[in-house]
Amino acid sequence: MSSREDLQDARDQSVTGEALVRRGTTAAQHYGPIVYNSDTIRTVLEQLQLVAPTCATVLLLGETGVGKEVFAQAIHEASPRRRLPMVRVNCAAIPQPLIERELFGHERGAFTDAWSRQIGRFEAANGSTLFLDEIGELPLEMQVKLLRVLQERTIERLGSHQSIKVDVRIVAASNRDLEQAVRDHRFREDLFYRLNVFPITIPPLRERLDDIPALVWTFVDELSRSFGKQIDAISSRSLVEMQRHPWPGNVRELRNLIEREMVIAKGSCLKPTVAPVKPSMPAIGSTRLIDVQIEHIKSVLEVCGWRVRGLDGAAQRLGVKPTTLESRMARLGIARTARPA
Numbered sequence: 001m002s003s004r005e006d007l008q009d010a011r012d013q014s015v016t017g018e019a020l021v022r023r024g025t026t027a028a029q030h031y032g033p034i035v036y037n038s039d040t041i042r043t044v045l046e047q048l049q050l051v052a053p054t055c056a057t058v059l060l061l062g063e064t065g066v067g068k069e070v071f072a073q074a075i076h077e078a079s080p081r082r083r084l085p086m087v088r089v090n091c092a093a094i095p096q097p098l099i100e101r102e103l104f105g106h107e108r109g110a111f112t113d114a115w116s117r118q119i120g121r122f123e124a125a126n127g128s129t130l131f132l133d134e135i136g137e138l139p140l141e142m143q144v145k146l147l148r149v150l151q152e153r154t155i156e157r158l159g160s161h162q163s164i165k166v167d168v169r170i171v172a173a174s175n176r177d178l179e180q181a182v183r184d185h186r187f188r189e190d191l192f193y194r195l196n197v198f199p200i201t202i203p204p205l206r207e208r209l210d211d212i213p214a215l216v217w218t219f220v221d222e223l224s225r226s227f228g229k230q231i232d233a234i235s236s237r238s239l240v241e242m243q244r245h246p247w248p249g250n251v252r253e254l255r256n257l258i259e260r261e262m263v264i265a266k267g268s269c270l271k272p273t274v275a276p277v278k279p280s281m282p283a284i285g286s287t288r289l290i291d292v293q294i295e296h297i298k299s300v301l302e303v304c305g306w307r308v309r310g311l312d313g314a315a316q317r318l319g320v321k322p323t324t325l326e327s328r329m330a331r332l333g334i335a336r337t338a339r340p341a
Helices: 003-013 039-051 068-077 096-104 140-152 178-183 189-195 209-227 236-243 250-264 289-303 314-318 322-332
Strands: 020-022 029-031 034-036 058-061 087-090 129-133 169-174 198-201 233-235
Touching: 020 236, 034 039, 034 068, 034 209, 039 068, 039 198, 058 068, 068 129, 068 169, 096 140, 140 189, 178 189, 209 233, 209 236, 209 250, 233 236, 250 314, 289 314, 289 322, 314 322
Parallel strands: 058 169, 058 198, 087 129, 129 169
Antiparallel strands: 020 233, 029 034
């Protein structure tokens, strides 16, 4: 039975009160850390199963919040390297002056305050998998050094000229169009082809709506342990609303919603409320998805008083980083219109 049929069944069985979907009635399938129920993800997993047992470099592509790190973890767990932990690097989160030492390590005395030798992420991932998230944010000068490492499979710690061989399987990820970045001379073409051995695109949540009930219950179970709350049922109406939502923040936005609702939940039934889509908007099927995204972002901004950052700001509500939301607003031409005097 599909998740949509589960929702209809819950409504049909409810004679009085609000229709509820109870634990265990929602179909869910698992592949390592991936929870799904859609044919869309099933197709992606067919690709993943082909490449995971090999040592081939994988490039995961998709919008912010689709869960690229979860898919990277699934690749690692299905590989011969699973005995060692996967090492993660967020290329956008490390300050530019520190990236080289984070990736390659440093020797004692290589710079001020370098009191001892420190290995980098490549050495830490020796024999395992190195996940390079947001690879498109890597500065050009570091792209050259990364390319050399990928070609030669050796690194040099900062402050040393000794080459160290490393056996690392690379899984990279980006929410940017790297081919366009190459055309714009913001990403090296040779590095792109070195990374683009086996590209896998993770679809946005709006293209895998049948996964939503399974994901919701996964987040509920995870957060129930943290919050010490027992949730036995979820409002059927809430699940239907969530399956109609465009989810510009994708799975991360969904998880943030469930976490927020778990905080305020007082009983054993969860009733998540998503930010409403403007009534004047046509159905998703009859308009461009980009228009849906623009209108949804605007509606959330209006609820937040056009405040992007901070607690309960628009970025937090959408489940994206403030910088990501600001760049998306600039790209989509979203700006606050001055109110008439």
